[in-house]
Amino acid sequence: MVDLSVKYMGFKLRSPLILGSCALTKDIDKLQQAEEAGFGAVVLKSIFEEEIRHEVNAVVDDETALMYRQAYDYMTHYQEMASSSKYLDLIKNATEKLSIPVIASVNCATPSGWTKYAKMIQDAGAKALEINYFILPASFEHDADFYYDSYLELVENLKNTITIPFALKVSTYFTDMAHFLQKLSYTGVSSLVIFNRFHAPDINIDKLEFASTNSLGNEYELSNTLRWTGLLSGNLRCDLSATTGVHDSKGLIKLLLAGANSVQAASVFYQKGIGYGSTMLIEMKDWMEKHGYNSVDEFRGLMSYKKVENPDSYFRIQFMKHMAGIE
Numbered sequence: 001m002v003d004l005s006v007k008y009m010g011f012k013l014r015s016p017l018i019l020g021s022c023a024l025t026k027d028i029d030k031l032q033q034a035e036e037a038g039f040g041a042v043v044l045k046s047i048f049e050e051e052i053r054h055e056v057n058a059v060v061d062d063e064t065a066l067m068y069r070q071a072y073d074y075m076t077h078y079q080e081m082a083s084s085s086k087y088l089d090l091i092k093n094a095t096e097k098l099s100i101p102v103i104a105s106v107n108c109a110t111p112s113g114w115t116k117y118a119k120m121i122q123d124a125g126a127k128a129l130e131i132n133y134f135i136l137p138a139s140f141e142h143d144a145d146f147y148y149d150s151y152l153e154l155v156e157n158l159k160n161t162i163t164i165p166f167a168l169k170v171s172t173y174f175t176d177m178a179h180f181l182q183k184l185s186y187t188g189v190s191s192l193v194i195f196n197r198f199h200a201p202d203i204n205i206d207k208l209e210f211a212s213t214n215s216l217g218n219e220y221e222l223s224n225t226l227r228w229t230g231l232l233s234g235n236l237r238c239d240l241s242a243t244t245g246v247h248d249s250k251g252l253i254k255l256l257l258a259g260a261n262s263v264q265a266a267s268v269f270y271q272k273g274i275g276y277g278s279t280m281l282i283e284m285k286d287w288m289e290k291h292g293y294n295s296v297d298e299f300r301g302l303m304s305y306k307k308v309e310n311p312d313s314y315f316r317i318q319f320m321k322h323m324a325g326i327e
Helices: 028-037 049-059 062-067 069-097 111-123 144-159 177-185 219-232 249-258 267-272 276-291
Strands: 006-008 011-013 017-019 041-043 102-107 128-132 166-170 191-194 202-204 209-211 239-243 262-265
Touching: 006 239, 017 276, 028 041, 028 069, 028 276, 069 102, 069 111, 102 111, 111 128, 111 144, 144 166, 144 177, 166 177, 177 191, 177 219, 191 219, 219 239, 219 249, 249 262, 249 276, 262 267, 267 276
Parallel strands: 017 041, 017 262, 041 102, 102 128, 128 166, 166 191, 191 239, 239 262
Antiparallel strands: 006 011, 202 209
């Protein structure tokens, strides 16, 4: 009988498919649908410190802060607790009703916020935490070491604050990505999650103003995730979760072949419903039976850089007609 279970962040997941952090994972009914569909775990929608601070500022204005400092501090703390309580209640509710691991997610705007919210999330009962951390390296004053040090400092502070396993969700904005991600994997993080997706600016050329872009991912983004999953697999001292570009069972299987310990997806479930996760897993089972695999471990990483016969394929960047098959 085909076994879809995998090990990730110290947990035994019943399947490698994880419902990634998104608006779908802030609703307990949707989370229960994910469990019924066979997902191995869920990552709750991130709690954003910046949004909470905005809510606080909407209640307590600057004039009040200047006139009544002590009262301002009290009101700020009260409003912050009120704003974050919904998220903490979601964690408690989800962990009580779901049998699969509930992984919380946090995105902070201040150095002290990371440890403060991480501790609150742990106390609320989350089984693990995904750190949604990113600083756009757009400063003309700071070099790469400045940004690298911020990641290393964050990990160290979290290790000294919480005991639950935590993953670090990273981007492609590194000058020496393979080297630095390997270095991060030695810091004690339980997993690296590749890659984060960001708001992409657009411009309305008629109104001369910034416009919203489609925040949903597409299957064409898979190739970059696939490349780096294959390159990093076997070279890290922590787990590796691959996300961005997964829209069907083929994408799921490809990332596992490249060496991912788990695979996260979100955008496709806006389009096809959370129940489509069950279809992806059924199709994955069929593929495993067709190829004679009884467990995920039997094929995970077979197409990684370290194991594939032609590893140069992972390094090929330039477009060549004989590789593309077109003139």
